Amino acid sequence: MTTSERSPVGRRTLGTFLALFLLATASACQRGPDAPRNIILISIDTLNADLLPFDPEEHPNLSVLAQRSLRFTRAVSTAPWTLPSHASLLTGLYPDRHGATALNQAIDAGVSTLAEILHRAGFETIAFTGGGYLDPVYGFDSGFDRYDDIVPDASNRPDLKIIRDGRPGEDDELYLFDRAIEFLEQHEASDPPLFLFLHTYLVHDYFSPSPWARKEVEAKRPGPVQTRSHFILCLAGRTSCSRGDWSQLEALYRAEVHALDARLGELYQVLSRKGLVGDSLILLVSDHGEGFDPAARRIHHGGRLTEELIRIPFLVSGPGIEPGVSDSPVSLIDVVPTVLAQLKLPVPPDLDGRSFDPVLRGEALPDASRALIATDYFYTWNKGARVVAQRLLSEPLSIAIIEDDLWFIASASGESVYDVAVAASPRGT
Numbered sequence: 001m002t003t004s005e006r007s008p009v010g011r012r013t014l015g016t017f018l019a020l021f022l023l024a025t026a027s028a029c030q031r032g033p034d035a036p037r038n039i040i041l042i043s044i045d046t047l048n049a050d051l052l053p054f055d056p057e058e059h060p061n062l063s064v065l066a067q068r069s070l071r072f073t074r075a076v077s078t079a080p081w082t083l084p085s086h087a088s089l090l091t092g093l094y095p096d097r098h099g100a101t102a103l104n105q106a107i108d109a110g111v112s113t114l115a116e117i118l119h120r121a122g123f124e125t126i127a128f129t130g131g132g133y134l135d136p137v138y139g140f141d142s143g144f145d146r147y148d149d150i151v152p153d154a155s156n157r158p159d160l161k162i163i164r165d166g167r168p169g170e171d172d173e174l175y176l177f178d179r180a181i182e183f184l185e186q187h188e189a190s191d192p193p194l195f196l197f198l199h200t201y202l203v204h205d206y207f208s209p210s211p212w213a214r215k216e217v218e219a220k221r222p223g224p225v226q227t228r229s230h231f232i233l234c235l236a237g238r239t240s241c242s243r244g245d246w247s248q249l250e251a252l253y254r255a256e257v258h259a260l261d262a263r264l265g266e267l268y269q270v271l272s273r274k275g276l277v278g279d280s281l282i283l284l285v286s287d288h289g290e291g292f293d294p295a296a297r298r299i300h301h302g303g304r305l306t307e308e309l310i311r312i313p314f315l316v317s318g319p320g321i322e323p324g325v326s327d328s329p330v331s332l333i334d335v336v337p338t339v340l341a342q343l344k345l346p347v348p349p350d351l352d353g354r355s356f357d358p359v360l361r362g363e364a365l366p367d368a369s370r371a372l373i374a375t376d377y378f379y380t381w382n383k384g385a386r387v388v389a390q391r392l393l394s395e396p397l398s399i400a401i402i403e404d405d406l407w408f409i410a411s412a413s414g415e416s417v418y419d420v421a422v423a424a425s426p427r428g429t
Helices: 014-031 060-067 083-091 116-118 174-183 211-222 228-235 241-271 332-342
Strands: 037-045 070-072 125-128 147-150 194-200 281-283 291-293 298-300 314-317 325-328 369-374 381-384 385-388 397-403 406-411 414-419
Touching: 037 083, 037 241, 037 332, 060 314, 060 385, 083 116, 083 332, 116 194, 174 194, 174 241, 174 381, 211 241, 228 241, 241 291, 241 385, 281 332, 369 381
Parallel strands: 037 194, 037 281, 070 325, 125 147, 125 194
Antiparallel strands: 070 314, 281 314, 291 298, 369 397, 381 385, 397 406, 406 414
16 A cells, blocks of 8 residues: 555554553653653644543544643643744744744744754754745754755655645655654664654645545535635635535544544654653644634634634643643743753743743742733734735734733734633634
8 A cells, every 4th residue: 555545544543552651651650750861842733722632532642642741721822823833932932032923034043942952962853844834944953963844755755745835745744754753763772862853734734635634524524525725715815615615624624633643643652662752751732723713704824813823732741740731821932941941951041931840840830920922923814814914024913912811912903802711702803
C-alpha cells in the first residue's frame, strides 16, 4: 500500500498505547521531581480548545494524553494566526517585541529563541514542521541542529509537494510524522539531551480535503465534498458558504483531528519505547483556534481575537507533574521561561512570559492574577471579508486584554467587554 493510499487511523489500539504510556509514566514517578532530561514541544496548528475534554471514542490517544497531563483551562495564544503566535511560543515575547507580525516580517535578529538557548546548553535541537509560516526565512530554524520543514527528496516522492506557502499537500502532514518517528527510532539513551519541536498543519488545512477526510465525510453524509477553492473563498468571506458547506467543513475538521489522534498515538508509542516519555517535559499546545460561527460572523482565523480563536489547548506532562486541571492563566509566551525553569537554566529577565513552574510542582503562583494580551497587526475583517494590512503597522489592528474570565477586545468594529464564565461573547465583535 502506498503512503497516499493508507488510512491514517486505527493502526494501534488504545489499550496498547495506554499500557506503554502508563509504564513510561510509572518509571517517571520513581525518578522523583527531578529536572527533565529532554524537552518535547508539539504544536497542533488550529486545534480548538472546545475539543477538550477529548472524546475517548473519537480521540482515544489525545484523551489518554490529557488524562496523564496537567491541563490548563485558561490558556491563550498571542495572535489568531500561525506566524506571530509561533514566534511568541519560541521566544517568550509578544508580537510587538519579536517582530514577526506580517508575512514579510521575520523574528528580529537580536531576539533569542528557545532552540538557541538549549543548543548553547548542550541539547540536540531537532524540528519537524509543516513549513509555510514556519519557513526558515522567518528565523524559526535558528538554533536547530536539524530543521526539517520540507520533503527530504521530492524526486523519490512525486505524490508529495514541497511546502512553502502554508498549505500542505494531501499527504505531507502524515509524512511529517513518519519523518519524526524515523528520527526517534534512531535515538539512543547515550545521545545528548533532546529538544524536539514538532509542528503540523494536519488540522489547519481541513478545508483542503485530504483523501481520508473526504472518504470519512462522504461515508457519513450524502453528496460529494466541495472543492478546496470553494471552501477557501467562503472561509475568507469572498463568497457565501451554504449551510451544507458549513456542515461539511465541520465534519472535515473533525476527520482531520481523528487522523491527528492516530498519528500522535504512533508518535507516543515510539517515545515510550525509546524511554523518552519518562524523563521528558512534554508540552502539547495549539497556536490558535478556528471559527465555525457564520451567524456571528466568526469564521476561519486571523483578524479576530474572540475566545474561540485565542483560547487554546495546553497540556503539560513530565517528571514530578501530577495530572489534573489548572485554572491558572497561561499564555504561549510562558513556554520558554517555564522550560528553562524546569531545566534549572537561567531565565532571561526581559521576557514577556513568566514561568508557571510552581504550578507544575503543585504550588500556587506568587501572583496568580495578571492580564494577558493578544494582537493582530496583519489581518482584519472588512464587510464580511478577511483583508490584510497594506503597510507595516506600528500599532495593532485589534487587541484583546484578558484577565481571568474577563475579555476586553478593541478593533475597527468597536470595543466590547465580556465575562466568558457567565455569558457567550457578544456578537459581531
